[in-house]
Structures are given as structure tokens and as C-alpha cells.
Amino acid sequence: xxxxxxxxxxxxxxxxxxxxxxxxxxxxxxxxxxxxxxxxxxxxxxxxxxxxxxxxxxxxxxxxxxxxxxxxxxxxx
Numbered sequence: 001x002x003x004x005x006x007x008x009x010x011x012x013x014x015x016x017x018x019x020x021x022x023x024x025x026x027x028x029x030x031x032x033x034x035x036x037x038x039x040x041x042x043x044x045x046x047x048x049x050x051x052x053x054x055x056x057x058x059x060x061x062x063x064x065x066x067x068x069x070x071x072x073x074x075x076x077x
Contacts, residue, residue, distance in 0.1 A: 029056065 036044075044062075048055045 048058050
């Protein structure tokens with residue numbers, strides 16, 4: 001280790017903190033980045049254009065339909 005850096009910055013465990021929003025509302029949003037097949041990206045863009053809607057609203061509609069009848073477990077504590 002380089003003496004100029006001081007202590008070892010990689011020592012110890014790196015723990016990922018998972019934020020769980022128990023009071024997530026339908027009208028709250030979070031910004032994320034995803035990689036999507038270019039075919040679907042184009043379809044979503046065109047649908048948003050012709051329906052004069054925002055892309056996030058189209059995606060929320062798609063995801064709402066997908067998760068409608070799903071029962072997803074919570075993260076372990």
C-alpha cells in the first residue's frame with residue numbers, strides 16, 4: 001500500500017445498504033437506469049409520442065400489468 005494514501009481503503013467489508021420504502025406511494029418516483037432492447041425502446045417512444053404521454057407513464061402501465069397478480073417476497077432482514 002502506498003504510504004501517501006494512509007490506511008488501506010479496501011480493508012474491511014463493503015456492505016450494501018438496501019433502502020426499503022415501506023410507504024411507497026403510487027405517485028412517488030425514483031430515477032434509475034436500465035438497458036432495454038432497442039425494439040422495445042422504439043415501441044415505447046412511439047407510443048408515448050402518439051398518445052401524447054410521458055415515457056414513464058407508459059413504463060408504469062406496463063409494469064403495473066406485469067406485477068398485477070404477482071406475489072414478490074420482501075428482502076430478508
